[in-house]
Amino acid sequence: MSLPVYEIQTTISGEVGAVPAGTATLLVRLAGCNLKCPYCDAVAAQDVKNATRKFSKSEFYQITEHMESRGISHILITGGEPLLHADDVVEFINDLPSHIYVTVETNGTIAPDVIRTLLHNNVVFVVDIKNDFVAQALLFWLYHALSHESGEHFTVIFKAVCSFKEDIVWTYVLLNRLLEDLFCNNNLHMKHGLLKLRLFFSPVTDCGICNKQVVEAILGECIQGKKFFACGNSIAVQLGINVQLHKLLSKSVAGCIIP
Secondary structure (H helix, E strand, C coil): CCCHHHEEEECCCCCCCCCCCCCEEHHHHHCCCEEEEEECCHHHHHHHHHCCCCEEHHHHHHHHHHHHHCCCCHHHHHHHCHHHHHHHHHHHHHHHCCCEEEEEEEEECCCCCCHCCCCCCCEEEEEEECCCHHHHHHHHHHHHHHCCCCCCCEEEEEEEECCHHHHHHHHHHHHHHHHHHHHHHHCCCCCCCCEEEEEEEEEECCCCECHHHHHHHHHHHHHHHHEEEHHHHHEEEEECCCHHHHHHHHHHHHHECCC
């Protein structure tokens, strides 16, 4: 196992994931990405050549032991796009102690079958819904988010970045089309109970300030709730707003572990 790391530091969880926002976190930012999003807040990490070093398994576990000694039990793996290195990411997670919580942030354009081999119980994938979406990849993540029978050890949460109010409608239209494809064209049947998706809208921030109209529109959607229908299946959507807490607070909360 060898992961190209751009940075590792202690911080707080700022967004939706395996733990509540504000929780002490070890951030592991990997280098390399297959997209170039205009609102990316880690542009330098897009190029794998900008990795500061490659970490072996033993080096990672020295860091996690140090993390635990400071009472931190959450790891955020982000990028870049961490699932460009999916095999090594899964190997790393599977060897973590069972009490550690793990959030993996992905842009939703990659569908790595290796995640089916995850054995760790406290893993959440936060999957972005972007304009640069890859339909087959999002279908992959939707299936895993809805499946109650797979025996998998991870949870899937969707996140849609919103610059404008219209982005909310666009997200609904895309999800509705993908769900119809998933259930109707693939003849998929879910046998257990009410189907649920978790979807969080994330307003774009400018210097820590969110667009008021976008925030009000998201809050209105959260209060109303949302439900999709596809080939006789009812899918309830648990809606939420994803405020990037780490951008609203001072950067003084972060402290580098690796210089």
